[in-house]
Amino acid sequence: MTSSPELAPTIIAPRTPQRRTRGRTNTELYAWLFMRVSGILLVVLVLGHLLIMNILDGGVQRINFGFVAGRWASPFWQVWDLLMLWLAQIHGTNGLRTIINDYTRKDQTRFWLKMALYTASALVIALGTLVIFTFDPNIN
């Protein structure tokens, strides 16, 4: 969208069948579906995580290196955290992509904001995955 001022902008009639102008893929459909499927999984993963970490058995006060080592000794919690990391990060990245698409006015701004977003996301996923897989309880 360029921001050329128009005196009478044409408003397309509601429910006009959408005409495909570019691309023949259903990426946006899959992104829409992913938000719902990952969202449902994240309700369990994230709310479970918040309950355990913040509320049960003393909450955040009991968390330290030893606590993390105890949890990641179990493959169950490793898989839980890995799934949560990937799903939450991709879910959040797609959410921010939507917001950038909605509010940016210039193509350049939109492009660079998305590049920054994708770079940050890739780094977070890579770092988090590396930490879960290479965690060493006897690091010292």
Next chain:
Amino acid sequence: MSTTATSRAPAKTKFGGTLYRGREGMWSWVAHRITGVLTFFFLFAHVLDTALVRVSPESYDTVIATYKNPFVNLMEIGLVGAVLYHALNGLRIVAVDFWSRGPRLQRQMLWLIVAVWVLVMVPGAFFMFKHSFEVLFGSK
């Protein structure tokens, strides 16, 4: 145009007729965006602080001590509240999209999730802040 939209007389206000007033549906959407962005930025910081387990137990314990501070603890309650709203409203969106009666019941479902939110947050905030309260006001 549906008949339900015209059955109610338009509200008289000093604004013109073009201001969109989406009521509960609009505001729940606004809150969904805000809580989503907030959670995204927290996730970024949280993966970085957790990654310190790969550096040394001491550096991890130092950064986790920040979370145990009563003021940060208060912000954590805010974060849990934001995530809980985003989760519950996300389930409502899934119901609107996939359940045949969803769109008609969207407003009732919003008040339902608000009620669930309050019911979970009252005991949740109590247990999350219990230790900080004791630190601030004496008994520990």
